[in-house]
Amino acid sequence: MKTILVTGGTGFLGSNLCRRLVDDGHKVICMDNNYTGRTTNIGALVGCPNFRFIRHDICEPFGMDEHLDQIYNLACPASPPAYQGKHSIATTKTCVFGAVNMLELAKTHRATILQSSTSEVYGEPLVHPQTENYRGNVNPIGIRACYDEGKRCAESLFFDYCRHEGVDIKVIRIFNTYGPNMDPNDGRVVSNFICQALKGEDITIYGNGSQTRSFCYVDDLIEAMVRMMNSRKGFTGPVNTGNPGEFTVRELAEKVIALTGSHSKIVYKPLPADDPTQRRPDIALAKAELGWEPHIRLDEGLQKTIAYFRREIAAPAAAAE
Ligand code: UDP
Secondary structure, eight states: OOEEEEETTTSHHHHHHHHHHHHTTOEEEEEEOOSSOOGGGGTTTTTOTTEEEEEOOTTSOOOOSSOOSEEEEOOSOOSHHHHSGGGHHHHHHHHHHHHHHHHHHHHHHTOEEEEEEEGGGGBSOSSSSBOTTOOOBOOTTSTTHHHHHHHHHHHHHHHHHHHHHOOOEEEEEEOOEEOTTOOTTSOOHHHHHHHHHHHTOOEEEETTSOOEEEOEEHHHHHHHHHHHHTSOTTOOOOEEESOOOEEEHHHHHHHHHHHHTOOOOEEEEOOOTTOOSOOOBOOHHHHHHHOOOOOOOHHHHHHHHHHHHHHHHHOHHHHHO
């Protein structure tokens, strides 16, 4: 049994990871400021003897008496509507100050620390599919920069702490992920389309819907995270983690309409600035080093996610927190 800190633990990925680690028999400390996370996501874990929630903003330093073996650093708003606008500065601070504080904690405890980086480090990619050695094409002054550049800076901090402070780091670059515990109101494409379809509202495609994304079901992604954390000593990554199946946003809308049996109609809205045109991970490195590849196909994952959102919409107390 290991003692494991998960920052961003009440968020979509964090709460799914906490559940997995508790099920695996570890002692889990879940940390979040609940800025975009929701305590309802960990409702079933509260009360488990091996699970504890600490409300804390990782922008502030954090000391722990209890020895930590591993830290998963997931804390950060991840949905474009959440990290753009008035919360953009907090997003960069979380990426940068949060990384420093968690790396210092890892150094003190000699813990292995995993950084949840992102496909956004590739920006508007000029290489397709994206391999880890591609250095990206990011607009440093655009509305996505707080997240893209924040995550790029966090990667830089991780590698400097590894080189100069001997911290045992692991870096994954997460591509679009979906599944239970997504916030129905967080504005991302999968949550928006499913909720719109279930409520009979118009499905809002931004732009003409020809932009592509690769969607990974959450259980596959969590498996990659756990494998990366426990990968061979000295293997730092970065490693792409995502599903290489690539779909246009319009194809996604049509799938959601078919799978929900909805009568919603598709409407077109302006494309936000700097919205990447295409995105697909090359996962050869994850296959070779982690023996990992996703197994859940988009239709199957969407069905599970639709079932989750049906419950969320029917239980407004959970959805409204
Ligand atoms: N998108 C859309 N309708 C929505 C929400 C998003 O067409 O209601 C588009 C968005 O412009 C982008 C893609 O779907 O091209 C994925 O958006 P999301 O916010 O989920 O994640 P991103 O990959 O942009 O970080």
